[in-house]
Amino acid sequence: MTSMLELHTITDGEVEELRAALMTTFGDDADDVDPDGASRFRALIPPGRAWVVRDGGQVVATAASFAHELVIPGGTMAMAGLTMVTVRPTHRRRGLLRRLIDRHLADARDHGEAVSGLWASEAAIYGRFGYGVATFVDALEADLGGLEVAAGRELDAVTWLDEPGAREALPPIYARATADRPGAVVRSDAWWRERRFLEAPFSRAGASRRRHVATRRGDELTGYVAFRQRSTWDAAVAAGTVEVLELVAQDARAEATLWRFLAGIDLFPRVSWGLAPVDGLLPWLIADARRVRRRRSDGMWLRLDDVAVALAARAYADDGALVLDVEGTRVRLEAAGGVAACAPSTATADLTVDRAGLGSLFLGAVTATTLARAGRAHGSAAAVARADRLFAWPVDAWCPEVF
Ligand SMILES: CC(C)(COP(=O)(O)OP(=O)(O)OC[C@H]1O[C@@H](n2cnc3c(N)ncnc32)[C@H](O)[C@@H]1OP(=O)(O)O)[C@@H](O)C(=O)NCCC(=O)NCCS
Known part of the structure; x- marks a missing residue:
């Protein structure tokens, strides 16, 4: 058959x-x-x-x-x-x-x-094929009505962009702001045109067209938010929602400015965003953090196909060496001064992990300690701690792109 x-x-x-x-x-x-x-x-x-x-x-x-x-x-x-x-x-x-x-x-x-990535429709499908969760996202829902955001902070100016202005301004801001964000995907012109600036009935789902607002510091644009507005009224009281498509900021000041702007749109006290990074600042910019509800879920999944090539490609924040056994493939990773070498090895493994587990370690979103405690990685306490230090990275992984 x-x-x-x-x-x-x-x-x-x-x-x-x-x-x-x-x-x-x-x-x-x-x-x-x-x-x-x-x-x-x-x-x-x-x-x-x-x-x-x-x-x-x-x-x-x-x-x-x-x-x-x-x-x-x-x-x-x-x-x-x-x-x-x-x-x-x-x-x-x-x-x-x-x-x-x-x-x-x-x-x-x-x-x-050397690596393959995906977004999974169901979490039970892809582990068997060697894919592990490599980034997480937060779905945010916030009621910011009446709240002051970023009180007392120095902020940027905000500028409303028309459609041609957004098409010109957003790509370079995104490129700058995500250049050091593990998990982000570099966007081609076609990707911007066909995906990010797409305006089709299915992408609106009854909400407004896309709007764009950028932050400005002197001559420089420092961030932007792309959003739609969904107007609703609750017994004659405005209860609209600003649906964030993407909020990208090159630093904390720009991010705080964008949240202050979003919280201040008359008639729209609610804000939602399905793909927020796990290190987003909003809960820390307001006095009542419970106004922000967060549901965390898996984002992009990764499969390291050529383990040695992939491990040698990334930088490491700490120096050290580790022999890894990944489903029978043994490699020795050595990081020094931020640069890494990785080659096949016959030495005894320090850390044994399956391919999906290695995908989860790769961008630093999950620690070796967590995998070991879950029975998904094996090694001495010292080796697991060394793996934690090696794979950790100061910037949290985030993939703002469902593909
Ligand atoms: C998910 C989907 C692609 C699976 O296709 P399929 O041809 O039935 O899968 P296979 O027969 O090749 O299954 C391979 C293995 O995955 C497992 N598997 C497949 N779908 C699974 C699911 N939804 N949940 C858990 N395990 C699943 C199978 O049991 C099988 O396991 P085994 O190798 O241990 O026997 C199919 O069900 C589908 O099209 N679903 C709707 C669309 C979708 O969700 N696509 C995925 C987008 S990310």
Whole structure:
């Protein structure tokens, strides 16, 4: 039966079919939801990096790769971004996801990408394939009505940007502000155009168009917030919500300014943001921190495919050496003066961890101590403590991009 299920790289003529199968499996209809989706697909997915499985004539499974550049401690590295993974309900649990992931990883190797990243629709799926949670996000909901934000602080000025102004101003601010933020994805012009500045009925979901406000210090723009407004009234009392799409600030002063601005929009006392970083300042800028409710969940997941290449690519805040055993692959990592070398080793392992666990350690979002206490990593107390010091990084990981 499986012999009929043929997996192949799509031609340009199959983009619409891939998208139709993808949307159907996610419970939507391609035409209604996103009529321009095919042209966006072509702008963002490099040729030859999307796959389907057909059963007879019908597309029954899909997957594709973005060619991302991932910010890691001390720099960036190429990352294959696994996306658009679907298997029709008629063909589930027959190994099609496994085949698609194998193809994605082989393709990533061909492109010299030592790591693969994804956002998971369900948390139980990808651990078995070596992906671990590498960044976390907070979904924020705050009622800021009547609260003073950042009292007594020196703040930046704020500027309302029109659409052309936002298209020009935001990309360089984002690039500056995320250059040292592990987990952020470098944005191409196409990504800004097709994803961040996309204005489609499905992206609005009944709220206003995108608005943009930037912070200014002298001649320099220091941050921005992109948001929508959802107007609601509660028994003639204004109870609108500002829905933050993204808030990016190059430093604390700009961040405080943006929160002060958001808290002061008349008729909109509530603010929500689904993808806030875990180190966001808002609760610390107000006197009543319980006005901010936070629900933490997994963000981007990472799989280190070439362990030695990936570990040597990042910088380390501490010096030291560690022999790691990752599912039978043994490597020795040595960091000195911020620079690392990593090579195969036959020495006794200091720390044994599975590939998914290593993905969670990689950007510093989870400690070796936590994994060891959970029974997911093994080593002496001294080795685990050394791993904690090595993988720790002063800037919390954050991926502001669902892909
Ligand atoms: C998730 C999905 C892609 C799985 O596809 P599939 O072809 O049924 O998966 P496979 O048969 O290749 O399963 C491979 C392994 O993953 C496990 N698995 C698959 N889906 C799972 C799920 N939702 N939860 C837990 N385990 C899952 C299988 O049990 C199997 O385990 P095994 O190797 O130990 O036997 C498919 O159910 C789907 O399209 N879901 C809706 C869309 C979606 O969520 N896509 C993912 C986007 S990130």
